[in-house]
Amino acid sequence: MSQSIPPNQIRPPSETRGDVGSEKKPLPFQARGQLATAIVLVVLVGGIAWYSLQRDTERTEDAYVDGNVVQVTSQIGGTVTAFAADNTDHVKAGTLLVTLNPVDQEVRFERAKAELAKATRVARTQYSQVQQLRAEVVQRKNDVLKTRADLARRSTLASSGAVSREEVSHAEDVLKNAEAMLSAVNQSLEQRLAMVDGTNLRTHPDVLTAATNLRDAYIARSRTSILSPVDGTVTKRSVQLGQRINPGVALMSVVPMDELWVNANFKESQLEHLRIGQPAEVTTDVYGRNVVYHGKIVGMDAGTGSAFALLPAQNATGNWIKVTQRVPIRIALDSKEIAKQPLRVGLSMRVSVRTTDRSGEMIRKDVAPNFVYKTQVYDQELRDADAIVEAVIRANEGQTPMAEK
Structure with a gap:
């Protein structure tokens, strides 16, 4: 059973809420008007600032980290x-x-070295043959001069009857043979000169061919x-x-983890004020919104993503539904910021581009210097090959006579 409270213990409502004099007095009408005006002004200024910021900023979350694979x-x-x-x-x-x-390439390399040595020695032989034939030409010329003088002497004696006509005839035959031998030797010299004329041992065609084969074998072995x-x-x-x-x-x-950029896919309705060179701020889910990467637009793709898809949309057939297209925009990032907070290819990014400065171009007229990329690993392949070729030729050249031009 519930117990009843005595009447003398029941307090009036005013006493349970405190004294009437302690309650807050309502603000005067003028003060309330000033507060409302201040609130409206703050909201209005904030709205104008927000609108200005939104008008000069383009944002997208359809952006991903890309890089050189x-x-x-x-x-x-x-x-x-x-x-x-x-x-x-x-x-x-x-x-x-x-x-x-490397076994097959080692065998090929040793074979190419032997072929170069052989070509060098054959070329030496050709140069020596040229010198030999030149000496033989001099000898045959002397023979012709000798037989011609002998024929002239015998012809003089034949007029006085001291020498028979038969001896004169033999002398004429000897002269013809000497001239024929001289002609044959000259032809042989021309043939040999055709092989070596205007060259030396290192520029001989056979030596150059063998040297090229050796370089090819050396490079294949190194690869x-x-x-x-x-x-x-x-x-x-x-x-x-x-x-x-x-x-x-x-x-x-x-x-390369230090050569990354962002491909931001902006809607076609956002492209009007985007220009090359405009600054961009980029954040990622990996580090949250407190880590901001700074970059700039370096180029805009030549078409929308769907235009270069493997199976482009065929809008000319069937029912047509308009789909807002997106164009990839390439944004270069600060390499120092990437080194401090590493990124990975394919990460989702949020991009905000300031479009206040619209003096830049929409289409590049040159190549972006930030993305010139090359390797120097293969620059020294031929240097060592040339040293080996020179060593093989030097070991087989001997005292090579050079062909005169």
Whole structure:
């Protein structure tokens, strides 16, 4: 049963809420008007600022990190005997990645060295033959002069009857034979000169051909060691031990982590004020909105994404539904910021571009200098090959007489 409260213990409502004098007095009408005016002004100024910011800014979340995916391929065929890097490994330019069986290329290289030595010695023989034939030409000319003088003397004596006509006839035959021998030797000299005239040992056609074959064999031998063309992270490794590969087959890829950019896909309705060179701010879900990357627009693609799709849309057939198209915009990032906060190819990005400055171009008229990319790993291949060619020629040239022009 509930207990009843005595009447003398019941407090009036005013006492339960405190004294009437302690309640807040309502603001005067004038003060309330001023507060409302201030609030309206703050909202109005904020709205104008927000509108100005939105009008001069284009945003999209349809943006992704992109980069150079450098394929590592073999320039010769062969069997894989080892690979020295796998996915997620970081490699330097020139690092050995894959090794092919070098036996076939070693045999080819030694054969090419022997062929160059042989060509050098054959060329030496040709130069010596030219000198020999020139000496023989001098000898045959002397023979002609001698027989011609002998014939003239005998002809003089024949008029006085001291020499018979038969001896004169024999002298004439000897002169004809000497002139024929001189002509034959001159022809042989011309043939030999055709092989060596205007050349020396190192510019002889046969020596040049053999030297080129040796360079080719040397380069093929060196290419049994497949090097990384750039600094970066290994990905997409597909090569396996013992695999027989053909030239041009992709073995793995290397992604340079310091050469990344953003492809932002803006709607066609957002392109009006976008210009090359405008600054951009980029954030990613990896580090949150507090980490901001700074970049700039360096180019706009030549068409929409659907225009270059594998199966472009056929809008001329069937029922047509308008779909807003997007154009890829390339945004270069600050390499120092990427080094501090690394990114990965394919990450989603949020892009905000300030379009206040609209003096830039919409279409590039030159090549963006920030994206010139090359490797120097293969620059020294021929230097060592030339040294080997010179060593082989020097070992076989001897004292080579040079052909006169």
